[in-house]
Amino acid sequence: xxITPAEPRDVSKLLTxxxxxxxxxxxxxxxxxxxxxxxDKLLATIEAxxxxxxxxxxxxxxxxxxxPDAEEGLWTDDELAEPxxxxxxxxxxxxxxxxxxxxxxxDWAGDRAHRAGARWLRLDAWTTNxxxxxxxxxxxxxxxxxxxxxxxxxxGPRVSGWLAQRAAKLTDHGFTDRTAAPVGL
Numbered sequence: 001x002x003i004t005p006a007e008p009r010d011v012s013k014l015l016t017x018x019x020x021x022x023x024x025x026x027x028x029x030x031x032x033x034x035x036x037x038x039x040d041k042l043l044a045t046i047e048a049x050x051x052x053x054x055x056x057x058x059x060x061x062x063x064x065x066x067x068p069d070a071e072e073g074l075w076t077d078d079e080l081a082e083p084x085x086x087x088x089x090x091x092x093x094x095x096x097x098x099x100x101x102x103x104x105x106x107d108w109a110g111d112r113a114h115r116a117g118a119r120w121l122r123l124d125a126w127t128t129n130x131x132x133x134x135x136x137x138x139x140x141x142x143x144x145x146x147x148x149x150x151x152x153x154x155x156g157p158r159v160s161g162w163l164a165q166r167a168a169k170l171t172d173h174g175f176t177d178r179t180a181a182p183v184g185l
Contacts, residue, residue: 001061001101002176003108006051011043013060014051017091024094028131037089051089052179054105062092064105066112068185074124074147074163083185084120085113085168103139104173113168116182125162133162141166 006014018037045051045065054062065088070080087109092101110121125132127146137143147161 001174002055002178004053004055004178005049005180006046006053006063008043008046010046010051010053010060011039013053014042014046014063014089014091015039017060017063017093018089020094021091045088054092054101054175056096060093061096062101062105063089064091064109065089066109068116068118070122071124073149074161075122079144082120083118084122084165085109085116085118085185087121087123090123102135104175106139107171107173108175108177110166110168111171111173112179112182114170117185118168120165121168122163122165124160125164127161129162133164136164139166 015037042051045067048067050067050069051063051065053060054064067086067088068084070084070086071088075084087106090102090105092099092105106121113121122144123136123141124147125136127148133143141164144163144165147163149161
């Protein structure tokens, strides 16, 4: 499988991924990603070069956003002073579920973050999705705290404030990386 930067033409695929994931999560009793994500905000992250696609031939198997920019109101000033990169919108197509692609994408992100000079790979997860939180803990993340104050990027109250981090490090993720070298922090 190959990791490439997302392109503007990928917006519709990414929005479909999110809708599919939201439907699957609803089936599990979670309201995660139930509010639509604004296409213009998604396009802006693609144009910023922070969205990456995992491709299996002509099929998109997953996506991850990796950025040096933290969502406002989540991390303290002291934490933000530490070199870090932040994971957002990690999604694996349902047909690829159960193959550890999410874990490997996080390994890829940690490797890329390390090569950019980051000490930490950080993320925020849905506050009420305890299964997702356990997933991240099992992958070596440490819970930092849960933030309830503030508002979500796509409107409404903050719902994704379970904060976790793990050390950024070189990793053999097993993907063919067709992205440019990361910009140093």
